[in-house]
């Protein structure tokens with residue numbers, strides 16, 4: 001998408017994807033749309049500022065007003081702040097894991113002793129599985145220790161689910177051995193979500209139809225309060241499952257999986273349907289979780305926030321574990337992967353260029369319109385740049401949105417219009433410059 005010239009409108013919950021591609025962000029919140037002319041990477045800080053200000057206003061208005069929606073909203077925004085803190089701790093965990101892996105070679109005895117106390121969760125040696133001619137997993141070894149948070153990435157059909165099924169004992173490997181630690185209690189959220197009676201209610205699905213409480217990690221908790229943890233409103237208690245939205249269903253499945261007492265949590269693509277708020281809840285839950293986590297996900301940002309190591313497919317059934325998050329994995333192996341991707345994108349662009357360039361450019365001359373455009377475009381570009389700077393100055397006032405929403409929206413619209421025109425003008429100028437050079441060299 002990045003190499004396309006056309007305008008893009010993207011609806012997504014994937015933070016990294018949005019940050020990489022967006023230049024302007026629209027936020028639909030309680031029926032109102034507001035927009036900033038900056039990409040998603042600037043969005044969350046801005047939104048938090050808007051919400052914080054709203055909260056201050058609200059407190060001024062009436063300190064006693066505490067409604068459900070308010071709770072949901074600020075509960076979530078507080079959560080995000082805590083999650084940022086938790087990222088620091090994750091760093092320490094990753095270092096531990098890196099050090100352990102570095103030291104593992106000469107610390108076999110100590111490790112073997114530690115096994116008995118339940119530090120070892122899973123040990124796989126040279127496991128493999130083949131479907132027909134295709135090697136899905138070939139000679140993979142890993143030691144999963146208590147407290148590890150292991151992410152598994154890879155394209156659809158790469159074999160992530162197959163690998164996890166072997167690691168959790170759901171399906172035995174064709175070759176190799178697997179050993180499990182003592183007292184493992186596993187909770188799973190599988191990719192093909194379990195089926196529940198569509199006529200039963202949200203509360204019933206959580207309590208199992210028994211009373212008003214959910215057993216969360218072995219302790220009873222009132223179903224309404226557990227529902228709130230997962231951003232459901234009290235009024236949704238009696239909502240039949242068949243009318244839940246896809247995202248709400250995903251949230252419910254997560255709530256069920258996380259309530260089970262467990263010390264090993266296996267989540268197969270749990271992030272697929274989740275919105276940003278629910279992702280934050282999940283991140284928080286996993287941060288508090290004491291046990292071991294194996295997580296398959298396509299959400300790069302989420303992996304960066306949660307996991308201590310990443311397993312990635314290298315082709316031909318080879319899988320390698322990298323210490324750290326998704327970004328660390330890319331840094332360790334990604335150079336190749338990235339260059340490959342850039343190369344294909346460049347080739348695509350070249351193809352476009354050859355396809356759209358008029359044939360025999362070297363023989364032709366610039367026509368009058370082209371010459372005129374080449375001369376006047378720099379002035380147009382300078383004008384547009386000045387306009388952008390002007391609108392940007394208006395928008396840099398963080399209070400503008402509150403003070404004068406109309407002006408804010410006008411400035412936003414003017415800014416994006418100027419940006420679009422600037423881009424078009426620059427493209428046109430560049431195209432003509434290239435053409436001129438080609439003609440002069442011919």
Ligand SMILES: Nc1ncnc2c1ncn2[C@@H]1O[C@H](COP(=O)(O)OP(=O)(O)O)[C@@H](O)[C@H]1O
Pocket residue numbers: 131132136154155156157158159160161162163
């Ligand atoms: N029982 C099976 N028989 C044959 N092929 C299978 C079987 N199970 C999975 N596969 C194939 O193995 C590949 C990996 O599947 P899977 O582990 O589910 O991928 P992922 O979870 O990474 O998307 C896919 O191409 C799938 O079609």
Ligand SMILES: [Mg+2]
Pocket residue numbers: 160161162191268
């Ligand atoms: Mg899968």
